[in-house]
Amino acid sequence: MSWTCPRCQQPVYFAEKVSSVGKNWHRFCLKCEHCHSILSPGGHAEHNGRPYCHKPCYGALFGPRGVNIGGVGCYPYNPPAPSPASSVSLSPGNFSPPRPRAGLPQAKKSLSYTKTFTGETSLCPGCGDPVYFAEKVMSLGRNWHRPCLRCQRCxxxxxxxSHAEV
Structure with a gap:
């Protein structure tokens, strides 16, 4: 007994059959409709009877829109409009030295790594504390604590x- 492959319309024999989306496919014909990567049976999403990769393709094409969802629909960044030249000159004498703000965490060290008895560990760019192997999240080339990796805007x-550095 043979079936017809939905992609190539050729007969599919039992030895080469892969069943997914309620149809029988050739193994190499079960591909994402968007990026054409080969999919494993059951390891993909389906839309209108056509297979798609779960995260990159299906999420971006048919998933919900919003910040950090589906890879699209993030808030646009509009840089502040330059104000007209004012009468205040921007010389160093017009500025007071920076003061530490109460209630906000201050960076503890200027180094990005610290030496501990268990070896060298990196410091979190968000809070300045050491990030140990079991709690680290790697992003933008640095190690972070998971709760410290936050959008600067919202x-x-x-x-x-799943984000970009601006």
Whole structure:
């Protein structure tokens, strides 16, 4: 007994059959409709009877829109409009030295690594505390504590690799 492959319309024999989305496919014909990568049976999403990769393709094409969801629909960044030249000159004498603000965490060290008895560990760019192996999240080339990896604009916790540095 043979079936017809939905992609190539050729017969599919039992030895080469892969069943998914309620149809029988050739193994190499079960591909994402968007990026054409080969999919494993059951390890993908389906839309209108067509297979798609779960995260990158299906999420971006048919998933919900919003910040950090589906890879699209983030808030646009509009830089502040330059104000007309004012009469105040921007010389160093017009500025007071920076003062530490109460209630906000201050960076503890200027180094990005610290030496401990268990070896060298990196410091979190968000809070300045050491980030140990079991709690680290790697993003933007640095090690972070998971709760410290937040959007600078809306303070939403981010997942590693799903954001951009501006």
């Amino acid at each position: 303070r939403k916790t981010l997942t590693a690799g």
